[in-house]
Every structure is written in structure tokens, then in C-alpha cells.
Amino acid sequence: MMLFQLDDDTAERSMGQTVTSEGASTRTESSTPYIFTDWLPWYQGVDRAVGTADLAFDTDVPVARKQNVNVLRVDLHNSAVSFCTTPAGGKYQTVGDTVTGFLSANPAVMVAINANFSWFDTDTVGGNFSLMGLAISQGNVVCDPRIPAPQPAPKQIADVPNDTYAGAMAMLISPENEVTFQLVTQADPNWPAETYTAIAGSPNPGEGWPPQPYMPGQPLLLVDNGVNQATPEACPTERIAGRTAVGASADGQYLYLVTLDGCENAAWPNGGAFYDIAQWLIIAGASVGLNLDGGGSTAMACRDSNNDPILMNVPYGAESFPGVQRAVGNFFGVITQPLS
DSSP states (O other), rough: OOOOOTTTTTEEEESSBBBBBBOBBBBOOOOOEEEEEEEEEEEEEEEEEEEEEEEEESSSOOOOOOOOEEEEEETTTTTOOOOOOOOOOOOEEEOOOOOOHHHHOOOOEEEEEEOEEESSSSSTTTOOOSSSSSEEEETTEOOOOSSOOOSSSSSOOOSSTTBBBBTTTEEEEEETEEEEEEEEEESSOOOOTTOOOEEEEESSSSSSSSOOOTTTTTTTEETTTTEEEEEOOSOOOOOOOEEEEEETTSSEEEEEEEEOOOOOSSSOOOOOOHHHHHHHHHHOOEEEEESSGGGGGGEEEEEEESSSSEESSSBBBTTTTTTTOOSOOEEEEEEOOOEE
């Protein structure tokens, strides 16, 4: 069961218009049309919206590009809301799982997305994974980017030496659900001692085990002060693919979880570039936003009325086969309660 759908009363909008959803307005001169639904209460403190566009959000040369997005808006002021990530385990740092498997293993988690870039000994459920960038699960450090990451062929340098390496930018959440974004690397080694949850991201890394420099030419933050920081390109250097991102509102009340479906091996332009996923963050209402692992790793899941884990998006975890989940090393989950 996939949960991507559009309400019958949604209307196509230009990027120069205001989205009807509360607090979500666009900040660009692009004329690319899109659809974005009103927010629907999903769980306590969690609302959901979906969007679609048939063109890229490129300001100069809009080109055909099928974009389907799922967005969760988490109210950080709601007392029912807290967070968790994949805990430490296995020979390296974490044990690989799928997003629905992560929900099954964590009964209190209602929704989840994939998080840090990761590498593995075997890319299967139960495989051993090393992460790129800071990862903290319920107050416990899972990945310390200041030291070498365990892996089959160890490199005696830090997991993230500096801000040119994958996983350099971290999203930190305090026990009071205060969200901040900051560099955490060997060169920028400190983070708040009270951090309860953390994940990290960046533009895409290169091939191979970490540490890995990320793809040059794109920013560490997709969105900063409400402005799209990525480079709009009709034919971007990165592949058109699935994207996962997180962002926060300027007033600190909302956290946004966004997945953009896509298949990097498809013959058709299915998915998005960094500029596209950044624009969806802005449409949702984010003032700051960060790219996470994407491509075949992009996944979002929730619990249905029977409390069973189900996919919300369409992942492409195995070549060009839709709906196939990929085992990855880290997930970010929202703990809350059903609406009733």
C-alpha cells in the first residue's frame, strides 16, 4: 500500500503564488507549476501533505521532470512528540534495516525516514554499516565523526575530517525538541552535550567506503534563511534521483521531513536534483534545510490503522523496480501517539 495521493480539490499553483497550507509560502521567481495539498492531521503533532510537479524547479530552463513528494510537518511544541534513530549495533556502527523494519523494531515510532549516508559489508538487512557524520540515538553517540569509522578497509583519518566531506552538517535535537543545524567534523569538533538526537547529511558522497568528500559545487545546507542555496541546472552534475531532506521553520516550531520519489537509473526524468528538493522544503515552510541520503535509499513509512508499518512513498531500492526497499544504516523516527 502506497500513500501518495492528491486530494480532488487541490489546484495547480505557480511558484510565484502562495501555498494555501498555513505558513508555507514560496520564495522564488520561478514559474514552474506544482500542486501541494493542505496539511492533514496524521498523528498527534504530525501533519502530512503531498505535492507533485511535472517540471524541474530550474529558474532559467524548466525541463520535464516527474516529481512526487511526501511531507511530514512535526510540531516540536507538542508534548507527545519525541525522536529516535537507529541504535548502535553490529560489528561496525549499526545493523542494516529497511524503513518498515525500523518501525517494526521500534513500536513507539509512528513515522520514519532514512537518514545518514552509510556504507556496509553487505547491503542487506542484518548487514554491518558505518555511517557518515554525527549520529546520536536517545542520548547515545552512534557515530562520532571526529574519529575513523570502522569498515572492512580502515582508513586512519576521521570519518568527517572537515566541511568538504560527506556528513559534515548535523541536525541536532535537544531533549526539549529544540532543533539546530551546525557543522560537526574533526575540524569543528564540538556539539552541545545535552543533544538527545542527531543525524547528519550533505551533498552526495563519492563511491567507496568513508571518509568520502561530497560532490563539489553544491552547498552543505539546501536552504538557509528561507533561500534555496542549490544551483538550478537543467542538466545537473548530480543524477536525477530520489531525495530525502529535513528542515525547520524559522520560528522553531516545525520540523519537516521530505521525500522526493525518483529512480536514478530510469530512462525517464523521474526524481529531482538538489535544487528541486530544496524548493520543496521551502514550499513546505522550511527556513533551513539539509540533504540526507537519497537515490534508492529514499524511504518514508508510517503505521496504518492496524498499527502495521506501511510505505508512504515509492522507493527504488533495487535498480528500476518501484516499491523495493533498500537496507541502510540509519533511520530517523518520530515517536508520538495516534490521533485517537
